[in-house]
Amino acid sequence: MVALVKQRRPKMTYTLYAAPLSLYSGKARGYLRWKNVPFREVLATRQVYVREILPRVGWPVMPVMVAPDDTTVQDTTDIIDYVESRESGPTIYPEGPKQKLAALILELFGDEWLLIAAMYYRWTFNEEFAYQEFGNALYAELPLEERLAKGREDGARFKALLPLLGITPNTAPAVEATYEEFLKAFDAHLAQHQYLFGSRPSIGDYGLLGPLYAHNYRDPASGEHMEKTAPRVASWCRYTHAPQHFGGGTFVGGDEIPGTLLPILKMFGREQLPILLSTIKHMKSWHAANPEGDELPRAIGMHEFTIGGVTDHRGVVPYHIWMLQRVTDHLAALSGDDKTQAEALLVLIGAETLIGLDTGPRLQRKNFKLHLA
Numbered sequence: 001m002v003a004l005v006k007q008r009r010p011k012m013t014y015t016l017y018a019a020p021l022s023l024y025s026g027k028a029r030g031y032l033r034w035k036n037v038p039f040r041e042v043l044a045t046r047q048v049y050v051r052e053i054l055p056r057v058g059w060p061v062m063p064v065m066v067a068p069d070d071t072t073v074q075d076t077t078d079i080i081d082y083v084e085s086r087e088s089g090p091t092i093y094p095e096g097p098k099q100k101l102a103a104l105i106l107e108l109f110g111d112e113w114l115l116i117a118a119m120y121y122r123w124t125f126n127e128e129f130a131y132q133e134f135g136n137a138l139y140a141e142l143p144l145e146e147r148l149a150k151g152r153e154d155g156a157r158f159k160a161l162l163p164l165l166g167i168t169p170n171t172a173p174a175v176e177a178t179y180e181e182f183l184k185a186f187d188a189h190l191a192q193h194q195y196l197f198g199s200r201p202s203i204g205d206y207g208l209l210g211p212l213y214a215h216n217y218r219d220p221a222s223g224e225h226m227e228k229t230a231p232r233v234a235s236w237c238r239y240t241h242a243p244q245h246f247g248g249g250t251f252v253g254g255d256e257i258p259g260t261l262l263p264i265l266k267m268f269g270r271e272q273l274p275i276l277l278s279t280i281k282h283m284k285s286w287h288a289a290n291p292e293g294d295e296l297p298r299a300i301g302m303h304e305f306t307i308g309g310v311t312d313h314r315g316v317v318p319y320h321i322w323m324l325q326r327v328t329d330h331l332a333a334l335s336g337d338d339k340t341q342a343e344a345l346l347v348l349i350g351a352e353t354l355i356g357l358d359t360g361p362r363l364q365r366k367n368f369k370l371h372l373a
Contacts, residue, residue, distance in 0.1 A: 096255025
């Protein structure tokens with residue numbers, strides 16, 4: 001008699017449309033690798049945009065993930081939360097209320113504040129490399145020299161975004177100084193911890209990974225600088241992005257916030273939070289002037305901001321409020337000692353303004369765009 005062995009049905013595969021040079025592709029790819037879900041990556045060439053991304057999303061953007069049931073998910077935070085809600089195993093969200101609060105803050109800090117340094121260093125010190133990378137990604141079928149020419153055309157549109165981010169000759173020295181401050185603090189933290197909160201990566205780690213890996217580590221001039229001045233950060237970029245065995249790791253016990261993280265969290269309170277508060281103010285004014293508005297533009301004007309003690313202007317970006325709502329929603333759900341401890345952390349890092357903060361009109365992502373809820 002032949003013994004029959006029941007075959008385990010293989011997991012279905014996710015598809016990630018992405019590119020090596022893309023900041024947010026690095027964030028999503030690193031997470032999917034750690035989560036150990038089966039996925040295949042498809043280079044987001046021009047043909048892929050026309051054939052797959054535009055019909056699914058409606059506008060040119062990456063990364064885009066297609067789930068095994070053909071559900072399309074766009075935006076790295078949505079991609080991560082989609083997979084977290086459907087795949088078993090350890091989560092990147094700490095259970096402790098303080099650690100989760102800090103992790104959400106650091107995702108926001110990485111996604112939207114370190115973006116400034118990422119774009120500055122790419123287009124100040126790595127411009128020619130970036131043009132070639134745009135050509136290699138979008139026009140992979142063309143000869144090398146033609147890719148570079150086409151890459152210049154597409155890359156120029158991204159370089160033109162620098163003033164919207166507040167990157168000007170006036171702010172350039174401050175961008176460098178605050179980035180150096182961050183690198184020094186993060187490198188010191190990594191001398192004691194593998195990730196932000198122990199031996200398991202958090203959502204905050206992946207917020208930092210996008211700008212630090214895809215731009216500031218992978219781009220050659222800024223990568224060489226990181227290796228020399230913050231070698232532990234460079235190593236963290238490699239292993240946080242690299243394929244890994246699924247082991248999980250652990251968060252620091254007792255909901256402890258490592259003291260080595262406080263300088264970075266204080267940078268959030270000092271540098272990024274004032275801009276978020278100004279964005280809320282402008283969003284409320286925009287909503288009052290556009291009561292019937294629904295889909296939100298990428299920017300709703302310009303406002304004054306300060307980085308490293310230097311004041312200039314940058315775009316008012318409503319998306320930042322959507323990300324901030326993740327932080328304030330977590331705070332609003334706390335009670336008792338959890339609430340007390342979380343609020344004490346905010347006071348410690350100079351972010352007590354977040355306690356009970358009215359973020360203005362509720363925002364939501366719908367049909368791959370930002371809308372009023």
